[in-house]
Amino acid sequence: MTPQARAQAAIEILDEVVAAARDAGAAADTIVQRYFKTRRYAGSKDRRAVRELVYAAIRRAGDLPVTGRAAMVALADERAEVAELFDGSPRGPAPISVEEPRAAAGVAPAWLGGRLDNLGLEARAPLDLRVNRLKARREDIAIEGAVPTPHAPDGLRLPEGVQVEQLPEWADGRIEVQDEGSQLVTLACAAKPGMTAIDFCAGAGGKTLGLAAAMEDRGRLIASDADRSRLSRLAPRAERAGVTIAEMRLLDGGREGDALEDFREAADLVVVDAPCSGTGTWRRNPEARWRLTQARLDRVVALQSRLLDVAAGLVKPGGTLVHIVCSLLDEEGAGQAEAFLARHPGWIARPVSLPTGEARGPGIRLTPAASGTDGFFVATLVRPC
Template identity: 65%
Template sequence: MTPAARVQAAIDILDEVIAAARTQGAAADTIVARYFSTRRYAGSKDRRAVRDLLFAAIRRSGEVPVSGRAAMIGLAGDRPEVAALFNGAPHCPAPIRPEEPASPAAALPAWLSEKLLPVLGAEQLPALLARAPLDLRANRLKTTRADLLARLPEAVAAPHAPDAFRLPEGTRVEALAEWREGLFEVQDEGSQLLAEAVGAGPGQTVIDLCAGAGGKTLALAAAMANEGRLIACDVDRARLSRLAPRKARAGASMIEELLLDAGREDRALHSLAGRADAVLVDAPCSGSGTWRRNPEARWRLTPERLARLSAMQAHVLDLGAGLVRPGGRLVFAVCSLLPDEGADRLAAFLATRSGWTPEALPLGVPSGAGFMLTPERDGTDGFFVASLIRA
């Protein structure tokens, strides 16, 4: 592909990404993979260049662009070398006309800026969309971080979580023998810190209420030294089914999987009521703390969807609270920096529930009764996390 043809490819993919954002369709990564699966002539350099152009245009456009071409013209306004590639050659973008729309540069849609500016300040907004590092977690059931740092010459220790380390961006993790042996998992350092906040230990009964594919469940299993009872729950059968091969590779044999019926979760959880030493509620959320990895996700979020997510968080937080034994711990977390999903949601819970005491955590900065991790300050994905002790 010529450089100009790469620009046109990025425009074509952008059109699909924009349409998907408006209809809650496939994620940008999925669309990119699908696009190149039918274009075998594109080499690895072509795919990398197209992807870089695509995500640069996405990160630059706060509001949903009117078209892929408008998004790329906006990027071309910042990059003369891109503007020069609108040359009208075959399979290349037509020259830019003076009257054509160009997406304005902005970090966020206006309504989200109004919510996040008071929380983060303008200086932290760019980091929400910067490229994320490749974070990994050493699996304590099989190895140590020190051993992996010795085995992997390009690995460096991450600054906060005790098992966290990093590899260069673009490393083909699944090609590494250490990954196939289950010595480590791909996991953002912030997620690892959430698992640490649970304080799980050998012999305990711990519940991961919104386990998904089980990344934090595996971290909890390692903290528990594979001893005790660890129950991974979720309402999504497809996501939960991904845990089985992962726990086998990690050697985490004590994990139980419990599929819940959405809206009727208490039926499956009844026998666990008031019995757990610790419950992790990593609730479904907007994912605003993960925009570094999925920058087009900010185009998908609407005030209406945020309200629905907030109601869902209230529901699962109540469910989790009912599972904690007296003296046990409830950890509430969202990979979001929006107060609606974090500090405000927790405040609403505490206002209607007595007998819960927030405890200090050695991470992030205070945010209401919890704490907040941010990409700018902590180098992690954005998270709100709170730990509550039941009387």
């Protein structure tokens, strides 16, 4: 592919990404993969160059562009080497006109009013691993180019392009892919061997496995979620990691407490990594900013509130409820924790001790700019005895 043809390919992919964001369709990564699956003539260098153009255009556009070309033209306005590709050559994009639409610059939708500016969301996210303490220590892992993460004691940061699932350390369960921020908020849960712990919104089980390692695979650990497909991924991951204490419970949407009735007021620790806006992960999924609306934010905030109230009923007197969101917005983080404490007299927020992060209401917020991690909020809420 010529450089001009790569630019045109990026525009075509961006058109699909824009449409998918508007219509709740596939993620950008999926669209890129599908595009090249039917274009075998594109070599690895072509695919890499096109992908870089696509994501560069996405990252600089805060609001949903009208077209993929509008996103790419805006990028061309800032980068002369991109502008040169709009020369009207065969298979390349037509020349740029002064009047044509351009995507507005920004790290977030304009309706958020700059609340996410200067938090590092425009940067690319690193690839982090968690060394599985059940099978290894960080100093035992020797992967070319890997360096210890700055804050998480079991974290390793890999150079770009490493195929993790091809590593022998992954195959035998010594490592898991997990952002350093996710590792840190898991540590904030202070899970201990012998505990009864519930990962209330376990998803595919990334934090479940981290909790199991902290518990030294001793005690009782329940992984629950309303999404059967996501939860089903945990079993093979747990087997590979050598985790034997994880039990899976499928939640019934709207009646989450019913599936865990036998744990009412019995758990030492309940972790609620609630569904959220995902603003903390926008470095990894930058087109997700085009999908967030005020209405969607309102819905997830209401869901988080309900899940916390249900989960609170599972915590034994003196036990801990941990509220986690991969969000940088206060209504999902500090505001949500404060609202919970107001609804539940007697509960208190225990200080969160982490090697990085800023105090935010009753908890701690991690940001890409300050901590070099995905964005997270974590608060530990203690039930009265």
